[in-house]
Amino acid sequence: MDRNRLVSVIMPTYNAGKYLADSVSSILDQTYLDLELLITDDGSTDPVTLDILHKIEERDSRVDVLYLDHNHGAGYARNKSIERARGRYIAFCDSDDRWTPxxxxxxxxxxxxxxxxxxxxxxxxxxxxxxxxxxxxxxxxxxxxxxxxxxxxIGCLTAIYDTQLLGRxxxxxxxxxxxxxxxxxxxxxxxxxxxxxxxxxxxxxxxxxxxxxxxxxxxxxxxxxxxxxxxxxxxxxxxxxxxxxxxxxxxxxxxxxxxxxxxxxxxxx
Structure with missing residues (x-):
């Protein structure tokens, strides 16, 4: 991946269930290939959510999942993903929203x-x-x-900022x-x-x-x-x-x- 083009996609999850798979697919199926998907699971107890997370991180090397032991809130979970971001660009998508390809x-x-x-x-x-x-x-x-x-x-699901211009x-x-x-x-x-x-x-x-x-x-x-x-x-x-x-x-x-x-x-x- 070209680090100067890399987009780090920030996604918090918490018992997202069946909505999660479509959201993840809309990110991984982007026509723009230089991306990483950084998911922080905020203490989910839903087996459907956890099963989807385990499968996608096994299937696609661009996915990195961090599991928190209890619920902290979406802001905390997003920050845990931002801390791991390697990309020049930071983008956001919640676990029940979708992007156009x-x-x-x-x-x-x-x-x-x-x-x-x-x-x-x-x-x-x-x-x-x-x-x-x-x-x-x-x-x-x-x-x-x-x-x-x-x-x-600014709709959070559409926002992107450039760390090269703004800093981390x-x-x-x-x-x-x-x-x-x-x-x-x-x-x-x-x-x-x-x-x-x-x-x-x-x-x-x-x-x-x-x-x-x-x-x-x-x-x-x-x-x-x-x-x-x-x-x-x-x-x-x-x-x-x-x-x-x-x-x-x-x-x-x-x-x-x-x-x-x-x-x-x-x-x-």
Whole structure:
């Protein structure tokens, strides 16, 4: 493998079961061949998950699995994978999401063209219970630190950053949830801008009844925690940002996503 082209794919797993095989296949079947898949299993007890993990690491030398003895949370598991990463590029995919076959090929070429340290892409929303595409999240063409303070605009399953330009110093903050938003805020403090691949969605976010993001209201305290622990805001300022910047921006984003998804589903139909 060419270390200057190598992409280290970070995947946490925890009782992912039947969804895991499709996610892993979507990574290993990429048209871009210089990759390693670094899985950290966060104390799974599900025999289906463990069986899949044992089989894929035996079958493909690009797969490296670390088994934790008990559950720590997705952020901790991702960091254990980042610690083992050898690649120039760090990419993320959760164990129930999927990539399009040409995601890495197109996105890495785009990053080289733009000379950017951080990139993302739009993604399709797929309902696993109904087994159909139900929407799309279209990423803004250019995302700045100021925009990210208002709301997370980078889908973690599409994000890639370049350690050659940024260094190997970024890890998920030790928050139980919203670590991805916190991480991208820290990166954007340094690189200033994230560019989005413009032509098509490059990943599939799989929504099901167990998805963490299915209960956004319950995540309010974690959003406030990001303002406090990552940006260093006091309690009152953090609550102000959440109430008057985050919530209005997030509601507008949901409305836009709903309209975009309606057009996407109608066009497909």
């Amino acid at each position: 040409d995601k890495l090929e197109k996105q890495i070429a785009f990053m080289n063209q733009k000379q950017c340290a951080l990139s993302c892409a739009s993604y399709i929303i797929f309902n696993l219970n109904e087994q159909k595409s139900v929407g799309i999240n279209i990423a803004p063409p250019k995302i700045t630190f100021s925009m990210m303070k208002r709301d997370n605009k 110093k970024y890890y998920m903050p030790t928050l139980r949830k919203r670590q991805d938003w916190a991480l991208f805020l820290l990166i954007l403090k340094d690189c200033k801008v994230c560019y989005s691949y413009p032509s098509q969605p490059l990943a599939v976010y799989c929504r099901h009844k167990h998805s963490i993001s299915s209960s956004k209201i319950s995540l309010a305290k974690y959003n406030i925690a990001v303002y406090r622990s990552i940006l260093g805001y006091g309690w009152l300022k953090a609550c102000f940002y959440f109430a008057f910047l985050f919530l209005p921006t997030y509601i507008l984003k949901l409305m836009k996503r709903k309209q975009d998804s309606y057009c996407f589903v109608k066009r497909k139909g």
